[in-house]
Amino acid sequence: MQAHHLDGQTRTGQALPFSAPPPRAVPLAAPAVRPVLLRLPDVLARTGLGKSMVYALMAKGDFPSSVKIGPRVTAWLEGEVDAWVADRVAAARGGKL
Numbered sequence: 001m002q003a004h005h006l007d008g009q010t011r012t013g014q015a016l017p018f019s020a021p022p023p024r025a026v027p028l029a030a031p032a033v034r035p036v037l038l039r040l041p042d043v044l045a046r047t048g049l050g051k052s053m054v055y056a057l058m059a060k061g062d063f064p065s066s067v068k069i070g071p072r073v074t075a076w077l078e079g080e081v082d083a084w085v086a087d088r089v090a091a092a093r094g095g096k097l
Contacts, residue, residue, distance in 0.1 A: 038078050043081055046085060047084070
């Protein structure tokens with residue numbers, strides 16, 4: 001009787017009648033995605049809202065919050081603004097985009 005190795009071969013290098021299962025693939029980590037920041041003019045252009053309405057909706061919690069990126073500079077995350085727009089479109093279309 002010959003000793004068998006885990007690679008599916010005998011010590012003499014002969015293949016066994018069965019093969020060992022292939023090694024499992026290790027999933028690669030997803031590449032880091034940098035968030036895109038939108039300044040107010042971009043937010044207004046994407047939403048069709050005015051400045052005062054953006055801030056009023058934010059105060060009520062009905063619009064994504066801004067992110068302070070400097071002493072006098074705020075921005076919004078693009079993904080959050082785009083999701084907000086998509087939600088409004090879906091609601092207007094009865095849940096269908």
